[in-house]
Amino acid sequence: MPGKRVRKAPFKACRNCHMLVPPEATRCPNCGSTDLTEDWKGVIIVIDPESSTLAKKLKIERPGRYAVLVS
Numbered sequence: 234m235p236g237k238r239v240r241k242a243p244f245k246a247c248r249n250c251h252m253l254v255p256p257e258a259t260r261c262p263n264c265g266s267t268d269l270t271e272d273w274k275g276v277i278i279v280i281d282p283e284s285s286t287l288a289k290k291l292k293i294e295r296p297g298r299y300a301v302l303v304s
């Protein structure tokens with residue numbers, strides 16, 4: 234599709250809590266960590282952390298968009 238380009242990493246992920254943040258962000262809005270990386274894989278959208286086993290496994294406590302794997 235002309236004019237529409239898919240970038241490799243439209244988000245950065247927080248190494249501490251896995252939350253996905255905008256590429257221009259320097260600090261995680263969720264946990265306040267500045268340890269952000271573009272090296273992550275998989276997206277999980279958490280709507281209800283209480284009823285998501287993956288959210289529990291990743292220790293996600295708040296609804297949002299997270300990376301499954303962060304290296």
Ligand SMILES: [Zn+2]
Pocket residue numbers: 247248249250251252261262263264265266
């Ligand atoms: Zn964080």
